[in-house]
Structures are given as structure tokens and as C-alpha cells.
Amino acid sequence: MNTTLQQFNVEKIRTDFPILQQEVHGKPLVYLDNAATSQTPTVVIEALQKYYREYNSNVHRGVHRLSHIATDAYEGAREKVRRFLNASSLQEIIFTKGTTDGINLLASSIGRGLIKPGDEIVISAMEHHSNIVPWQLMCEDRGARLRVIPINDDGEIIFEAYEDLLNERTKLVSIVHTSNSLGTVNPLRQIIDLAHNKNVPVLVDGAQAVPHTAVDLRALDCDFFVFSSHKVFGPTGVGVLYGKKEWLEKLPPYQGGGDMILNVTFAGTKFNELPYKFEAGTPNIADVIGLGVALDYVQQIGYDAISSWENELIQYALKRLQEIEGLRFIGNAKHRAGAISFVLENIHPHDIGTILDREGVAVRTGHHCTQPVMQCFKVPATTRASFAFYNTKEEIDLLIKALYKVIEMFS
Amino acid sequence: MDELRDLYQEVILDHNKNPKNYFQMDEATHSAEGHNPLCGDQVEVFLKVDNERIIDISFQGHGCAISKAASSVMTTMLKGKTITEAKKLFEKYQHLITAEMSEAVDLHEYGHLAVFAGVREFPMRVKCASLSWHTMLQALEEKKEIATTE
Ligand SMILES: Cc1ncc(COP(=O)(O)O)c(C=O)c1O
Numbered sequence: 074m075n076t077t078l079q080q081f082n083v084e085k086i087r088t089d090f091p092i093l094q095q096e097v098h099g100k101p102l103v104y105l106d107n108a109a110t111s112q113t114p115t116v117v118i119e120a121l122q123k124y125y126r127e128y129n130s131n132v133h134r135g136v137h138r139l140s141h142i143a144t145d146a147y148e149g150a151r152e153k154v155r156r157f158l159n160a161s162s163l164q165e166i167i168f169t170k171g172t173t174d175g176i177n178l179l180a181s182s183i184g185r186g187l188i189k190p191g192d193e194i195v196i197s198a199m200e201h202h203s204n205i206v207p208w209q210l211m212c213e214d215r216g217a218r219l220r221v222i223p224i225n226d227d228g229e230i231i232f233e234a235y236e237d238l239l240n241e242r243t244k245l246v247s248i249v250h251t252s253n254s255l256g257t258v259n260p261l262r263q264i265i266d267l268a269h270n271k272n273v274p275v276l277v278d279g280a281q282a283v284p285h286t287a288v289d290l291r292a293l294d295c296d297f298f299v300f301s302s303h304k305v306f307g308p309t310g311v312g313v314l315y316g317k318k319e320w321l322e323k324l325p326p327y328q329g330g331g332d333m334i335l336n337v338t339f340a341g342t343k344f345n346e347l348p349y350k351f352e353a354g355t356p357n358i359a360d361v362i363g364l365g366v367a368l369d370y371v372q373q374i375g376y377d378a379i380s381s382w383e384n385e386l387i388q389y390a391l392k393r394l395q396e397i398e399g400l401r402f403i404g405n406a407k408h409r410a411g412a413i414s415f416v417l418e419n420i421h422p423h424d425i426g427t428i429l430d431r432e433g434v435a436v437r438t439g440h441h442c443t444q445p446v447m448q449c450f451k452v453p454a455t456t457r458a459s460f461a462f463y464n465t466k467e468e469i470d471l472l473i474k475a476l477y478k479v480i481e482m483f484s
Numbered sequence: 485m486d487e488l489r490d491l492y493q494e495v496i497l498d499h500n501k502n503p504k505n506y507f508q509m510d511e512a513t514h515s516a517e518g519h520n521p522l523c524g525d526q527v528e529v530f531l532k533v534d535n536e537r538i539i540d541i542s543f544q545g546h547g548c549a550i551s552k553a554a555s556s557v558m559t560t561m562l563k564g565k566t567i568t569e570a571k572k573l574f575e576k577y578q579h580l581i582t583a584e585m586s587e588a589v590d591l592h593e594y595g596h597l598a599v600f601a602g603v604r605e606f607p608m609r610v611k612c613a614s615l616s617w618h619t620m621l622q623a624l625e626e627k628k629e630i631a632t633t634e
Contacts, residue, residue, distance in 0.1 A: 419501075420549075421523075421546075421547065421548035421549060421552075422523070422548075423523040423525070423547075423548035423550075423551075423609075423612065424492070424548045424549045424550070427488075427491070427606060427608070427609060428488060428492075431487065431488050438523060439522060439523045439524055440524045444524075447524065453524040453525070453526070453546045453547075454523055454524040482488065482492055482497075483492075483497065483549075
């Protein structure tokens with residue numbers, strides 16, 4: 074334990090996050106809602122400032138000095154993302170508004186480009202609404218069918234059921250890497266191998282993976298991968314869609330407009346090459362640059378250190394929560410990361426959330442945009458504590474203390 | 485903790501544990517379902533109306549303590565009231581739970597509803613406190629539309 078503590082100086086890391094230094098309702102802020110959005114280190118905030126103070130201008134368009142600097146910084150961020158994901162080519166990195174936007178892009182392009190009536194898309198029962206609704210809309214539009222891999226009582230996918238769902242009509246498997254409401258980490262290696270054996274491409278929703286674990290896309294070999302900047306210590310409003318080049322070349326564009334074209338006449342338009350074919354309009358330049366800085370920042374801390382510290386936090390939190398009478402975990406996967414969901418007997422999560430807030434503890438209560446998960450576990454909502462590397466065991470103690478206050482109030 | 489005690493008064497906690505008029509009313513003349521997508525609260529309100537008067541009212545569903553107590557208290561307050569009186573009471577209640585903190589409110593005017601005065605210190609919880617009331621109004625409205633076409 075001491076070795077981790079020595080390697081991982083959490084108190085020093087916390088000074089990189091000005092927002093964590095404040096009090097809420099007169100109590101020190103205990104931020105345990107990292108799965109909803111993570112906090113932003115000073116280096117990122119400063120990068121955003123620098124952009125607006127020094128070189129704000131449009132990219133790929135001007136011959137003037139500022140446009141040149143902005144273009145270099147924007148494209149530099151693309152290279153940072155490529156390295157971060159260990160993707161083979163810059164052409165495979167598309168900037169989006171976020172995970173939701175990336176999935177909608179794919180659902181639209183795959184729908185128009187590849188899907189015929191009777192085709193099937195496979196997702197799991199633990200998906201975020203953003204990995205459900207775009208496919209429902211597309212399936213309805215194309216006369217296709219959405220199939221759902223069920224989960225067991227621990228919140229893990231039932232692998233045999235997945236095997237049975239794959240068939241010659243399956244056109245895509247879209248699956249979450251790490252569940253935001255259960256904390257489950259899915260066995261992606263097996264999921265992807267099985268799909269690839271049947272020549273089915275796989276999209277991985279990595280929104281809750283990248284804050285906690287290193288991703289190596291060349292090793293993982295998924296065909297598409299999406300994540301959001303604001304969950305990995307970057308600014309809001311930006312995300313990444315990775316797609317294998319051979320797939321992205323096959324797919325029709327998503328939105329039309331500036332930047333995504335080579336040549337426009339009223340007879341027709343020739344689309345730009347990758348990745349620009351999928352980046353219509355002026356992008357979110359400042360925040361893309363901020364994302365690049367955030368990725369540098371996490372990599373500097375290092376995912377080995379992050380994983381082992383977070384694992385220590387999660388094990389400690391599970392142990393302390395377990396001691397509370399009447400507390401039930403929602404999700405008990407063997408392989409987990411990031412979030413712990415639970416319910417307290419006879420106390421609604423919304424009441425828990427309000428009382429914790431007055432103790433300075435920020436958690437998420439509700440269905441976490443995963444209503445089907447709530448239906449699986451027959452609860453209307455849960456309380457979720459979700460962690461980042463800047464959290465401490467003392468904060469977990471404060472969470473536990475606040476939960477005892479809730480119980481006292483409702484007893 | 486003081487504001488929390490304002491919000492979670494004993495009466496509210498009691499109604500949460502033992503809600504009044506908590507059943508599905510098969511002979512209801514009006515009913516509607518209300519959802520609060522933020523927290524997953526869901527409530528169904530049933531009314532039996534005769535000659536513009538609410539002769540019976542009940543609710544069902546799941547929700548937080550505030551929403552459950554609000555539904556429970558609402559049913560006890562509205563039984564026997566005319567529709568016009570019910571709407572007036574809702575306006576009054578709405579004011580109680582959303583008034584600025586600087587504004588003085590005379591709790592004596594509010595009868596049993598006064599226990600919800602603490603809600604205004606918690607703007608995020610106003611929806612919980614008003615969901616069943618909105619649902620009750622919707623139930624009355626919807627049926628009315630049908631009634632006028634008959
Ligand atoms: C697993 C997962 N997928 C997708 C999303 C959607 O991300 P965003 O809202 O940033 O588009 C989230 C965010 O809550 C998530 O946790």
C-alpha cells in the first residue's frame with residue numbers, strides 16, 4: 074500500500090484541479106460524480122485561455138499567421154489522440170461533439186450505407202441511452218432489427234446469449250467498454266473476436282474507459298471507438314470517433330457543409346478525404362486543443378499509476394459501503410472500474426442525493442441514462458459514486474459518514 | 485442540517501412511510517400519469533369527479549420522499565374540493581414552494597401544505613414537490629376535453 078502512496082501523490086495531483094479546492098454548503102467539496110463529467114486541470118484551462126487570447130482563428134482556411142497556428146494546434150491534437158489510442162493513422166481520428174454525436178454519426182452513415190431491411194444490430198442491456206436510441210431510430214428507418222444481449226444478476230453480459238445472437242444478418246455489434254451505471258468492464262477481447270469470426274464489425278463505447286485505463290486500439294482491433302473529452306479531464310463539447318480506414322472509406326458522409334468537400338458544383342459534390350469527410354463545418358477548435366492537452370496530462374500521470382490507485386479506492390469504497398446495513402449494490406461484476414451504484418432500503422436515491430449534497434458530497438442519483446439497466450434490476454433509480462484518480466480515501470470516509478446521516482434522518 | 489430539517493419535516497417523513505390514499509382507483513373518472521425524467525419518479529393520480537367536485541382522489545407510483553409526501557398530502561387536501569378550488573390551491577402551493585427566500589410567507593394560510601415550505605430552499609426539488617399536482621391538473625384537463633366533445 075505504501076508503495077502506491079509513494080508513487081502516487083494524490084495531494085499534489087489535487088492541486089492541479091482548482092475546482093476541487095472549494096467548499097460547498099460550508100463543507101469541503103467531495104466530488105464523486107466523475108462518470109457524469111470529470112474535472113479539468115489548470116493546464117487545460119490555460120490552453121483554452123491561450124487559444125482565445127493569442128491565436129483564435131479558423132482552421133484549414135486562412136493563409137494568415139493566426140490561422141496557421143490554429144491549424145497546427147488543431148491537427149496537433151489529432152496526432153495526440155492518435156497516439157493516445159494507438160491508432161494507425163490520422164485519417165482514422167474524427168473529432169465530434171462527444172460520444173453521443175459519434176454514435177449518431179455512425180448510426181446515420183452505417184444506416185444509409187450498409188443496412189438493408191431485415192439486417193440486425195446487436196447491443197447489450199447495459200448500454201447508455203446514447204448507444205440505444207440512435208440504433209432504434211436507424212433500425213426503424215431502415216426496417217432493421219435491434220437485438221439486445223442480456224445481462225446476469227451481477228451486471229455482466231451473458232456470453233452464450235451473445236453467441237446465439239450473432240448470425241448472417243448481424244451488421245454491427247455496438248457495446249460499452251465500461252458501464253457507467255454498473256461499473257462493469259466488458260470482456261472486449263472475446264466479444265470482438267467472436268464478432269470478427271463472423272465478419273461483423275464492432276463499435277466500442279469507450280466513454281467510461283478512457284478516464285481509467287489505457288486503450289490500445291491496434292491490440293483491441295475494434296472497428297470503431299468513441300469517447301468524450303469531458304469525461305477524460307478535457308473540455309465539454311468535444312469527442313472522438315475512431316474508425317478503421319477501410320470502414321470509413323466505405324461509409325457515406327454524415328453532415329454536409331464546409332471542410333468536408335473537395336469540390337462543389339450544382340451537378341454534384343466531391344467529398345474531402347478522411348478524416349475531413351466526416352468533419353463538416355468549423356470544428357470546436359479550442360476544445361479540441363484542450364482535449365489534446367488533457368490527454369497529455371493523464372498520460373504524464375500514467376495509466377498504471379491511475380489504475381492501481383483507483384483500484385485501491387474502489388476496493389476501499391466497496392468494503393466501507395458493505396458495512397452499511399440495508400445497502401445493496403447494483404452491479405457486482407468481477408471486473409469493474411469507475412463507478413459504484415447502490416440502493417438503500419426504503420430511501421429513494423433522490424433524497425440521498427440532496428442530503429449528501431448538503432454534506433458537500435456530489436454523487437449522481439437517478440437512472441444514469443440507462444433506464445433498461447434499472448428495469449433489469451427492478452429499481453427506479455440508484456445512487457452512484459464514481460471515482461477519478463484525484464479522489465482520496467478520506468473522501469470515501471466522508472461519503473460513508475454522510476450516508477449514515479441519511480439513514481439517521483430517515484430512521 | 486437546518487435546511488435539511490426544514491425540507492424533511494417529520495410530517496413529510498411520515499407521509500413517505502405511510503402515504504394516504506395510496507391505491508389504484510378502478511372507478512376513477514379521471515386519471516393521468518406523470519414522470520420526472522431527472523430522477524425517474526413516476527406517479528399516477530386517480531380522481532372521481534361528480535358535478536365539478538372531487539369526491540375521491542388517490543395516487544400510486546414510486547418516487548422520493550418529497551414527491552410521495554406531496555402526493556399524499558395533496559390527496560388529503562383535495563378530497564371534497566371543487567375543481568376550481570383545487571386549481572386555486574395548486575396556485576397557492578406553487579407559490580409556497582417557489583417563492584424567493586427573501587419573501588416572507590405566512591405559513592398559517594397554508595394549513596397542511598405548510599410542511600412543504602422548506603422546498604423553496606432546494607430549487608432542485610421543486611419538481612418533486614409539484615409532480616403529483618401537475619399530474620392531477622392534467623388528469624382533470626384531459627378528461628374535460630373529451631367531456632366537451634360529448
Ligand atoms: C457509457 C457512456 N456512453 C455514452 C455517454 C454519452 O456521453 P456524452 O453525453 O458525452 O455524449 C456516456 C455519458 O454519460 C456514458 O457514460
